[in-house]
Amino acid sequence: MTNRRSFLTGAALIGAGMATRAGAASLPEAPQQSGAATAPPLLPPNGRPYNPVVTLNGWSLPWRMKDGVKEFHLVAEPVERELAPGMTARLWGYNGQSPGPTIEVVEGDRVRIFVTNKLPEHTSMHWHGQILPCGMDGVTGLTQPGIQPGKTFVYEFVAKHAGTFMYHPHADEMTQMAMGMMGFWVTHPKDPAQHAVDRDFVFLLNAYDIEPGSYKPKTNTMLDFNLWTFNSRAFPGIDPMVARKGDRVRIRAGNLTMTNHPIHLHGHTFEVTGTDGGWVRPSARWPEVTTDIAVGQMRAIEFIADNPGDWAFHCHKSHHTMNAMGHNVPNLIGVDHSGVAEKINRLVPDYMVMGDKGGSMGGMQMPLPENTLPMMTGEGPFGGIEMGGMFTTVKVREGLARNDYKDPGWYKHPPGTLAREWTGELPAAPRAPGAPAAAPSPSPAPDNPHHNHVMEVKRGGSHQH
Numbered sequence: 001m002t003n004r005r006s007f008l009t010g011a012a013l014i015g016a017g018m019a020t021r022a023g024a025a026s027l028p029e030a031p032q033q034s035g036a037a038t039a040p041p042l043l044p045p046n047g048r049p050y051n052p053v054v055t056l057n058g059w060s061l062p063w064r065m066k067d068g069v070k071e072f073h074l075v076a077e078p079v080e081r082e083l084a085p086g087m088t089a090r091l092w093g094y095n096g097q098s099p100g101p102t103i104e105v106v107e108g109d110r111v112r113i114f115v116t117n118k119l120p121e122h123t124s125m126h127w128h129g130q131i132l133p134c135g136m137d138g139v140t141g142l143t144q145p146g147i148q149p150g151k152t153f154v155y156e157f158v159a160k161h162a163g164t165f166m167y168h169p170h171a172d173e174m175t176q177m178a179m180g181m182m183g184f185w186v187t188h189p190k191d192p193a194q195h196a197v198d199r200d201f202v203f204l205l206n207a208y209d210i211e212p213g214s215y216k217p218k219t220n221t222m223l224d225f226n227l228w229t230f231n232s233r234a235f236p237g238i239d240p241m242v243a244r245k246g247d248r249v250r251i252r253a254g255n256l257t258m259t260n261h262p263i264h265l266h267g268h269t270f271e272v273t274g275t276d277g278g279w280v281r282p283s284a285r286w287p288e289v290t291t292d293i294a295v296g297q298m299r300a301i302e303f304i305a306d307n308p309g310d311w312a313f314h315c316h317k318s319h320h321t322m323n324a325m326g327h328n329v330p331n332l333i334g335v336d337h338s339g340v341a342e343k344i345n346r347l348v349p350d351y352m353v354m355g356d357k358g359g360s361m362g363g364m365q366m367p368l369p370e371n372t373l374p375m376m377t378g379e380g381p382f383g384g385i386e387m388g389g390m391f392t393t394v395k396v397r398e399g400l401a402r403n404d405y406k407d408p409g410w411y412k413h414p415p416g417t418l419a420r421e422w423t424g425e426l427p428a429a430p431r432a433p434g435a436p437a438a439a440p441s442p443s444p445a446p447d448n449p450h451h452n453h454v455m456e457v458k459r460g461g462s463h464q465h
């Protein structure tokens with residue numbers, strides 16, 4: 001909270017500073033953000049009106065208006081980003097953070113963006129999805145020379161189309177994107193009533209490969225990343241997206257990882273209403289609960305938040321809802337490990353046997369190297385959530401104020417709407433012939449020939465026995 005407060009104070013001061021310097025032939029200020037809290041929406045102090053977005057665990061960049069042109073200043077620089085409490089990464093980003101701040105403009109705005117390079121190597125800025133003059137496209141070698149360390153380039157164009165975009169370097173991309181250099185861009189419609197929603201959340205999907213116990217991403221990694229993040233935050237470090245019951249909610253995400261992410265929302269159906277290519281016309285939309293976002297794509301989804309609760313929102317690749325883990329782990333379900341750990345422990349201190357009853361490691365107390373997140377973590381009202389990475393919640397509540405985004409706490413389930421343990425009579429549980437004994441049960445079921453028969457029919461096609 002200290003971070004958010006100091007940001008707000010800082011933004012106000014910067015705003016005042018910009019007003020007095022508007023006539024100066026200097027670079028616009030480059031506001032900085034050091035915390036990872038979700039900043040409240042940035043209401044436009046000048047220019048055309050619009051409905052601002054909320055950047056998940058991020059913020060929007062203030063501008064200065066000069067002779068009718070919106071001027072922004074991005075500084076490419078090394079940053080420290082807390083990925084979640086307990087782990088900080090040394091990344092590259094913009095204006096103090098990775099990702100950089102969200103840029104919000106209005107369709108038809110002339111924008112001028114100064115990009116200062118404080119990195120040890122050249123960079124550039126590509127305005128992904130924008131329709132602009134070729135020479136403003138930011139592709140090193142093709143449309144401009146690289147911006148050398150210490151230099152500033154200026155880009156200027158008219159934001160022609162309302163929609164969902166991003167920015168990232170087009171210079172040494174493998175390294176610079178693996179280090180976290182990217183940001184969101186929203187061009188709002190000229191008519192604020194067009195495509196209007198009550199809450200509009202934005203974030204980028206990104207991924208890092210950081211060895212447990214270290215701080216810097218390995219930039220040569222092609223596919224085997226170990227930290228899957230929304231806006232360079234891993235669960236439980238990702239804020240919930242809070243909505244008032246009945247709100248029309250838009251969530252926009254862009255994918256700058258090296259693989260696709262099927263993004264899934266519980267408790268609601270949504271439609272994909274926009275991509276980085278523009279708005280999807282209503283007749284071309286269909287209902288979904290999961291939408292796949294390919295590499296380099298952006299998707300805007302919309303739904304009516306009409307179902308109160310704490311709804312999971314996550315990538316459906318289960319390895320992307322985990323934090324850093326070792327790979328090549330054999331499946332040991334059902335293997336009796338009794339005594340094995342003790343024997344190995346004589347040779348390898350801290351060795352532990354995983355998964356003889358399934359994969360669950362939520363309750364394991366594993367000694368972690370410093371600056372490492374547990375693989376599956378997060379505490380919910382009913383215990384461990386056993387998630388990491390690309391996971392958060394959409395919290396839908398009745399009667400919130402229009403601009404209230406603060407976490408309302410855990411959902412209080414109305415009586416009779418909660419799954420519960422069954423404590424009454426149970427029918428005999430069918431077992432496959434030869435299956436190992438089940439876990440001790442308070443009332444062991446007698447053999448039931450009818451159920452065994454059913455199991456045999458099911459196994460008819462098996463060639464394994």
Ligand SMILES: [Cu+2]
Nearest residue numbers: 261315317320
């Ligand atoms: Cu994923």
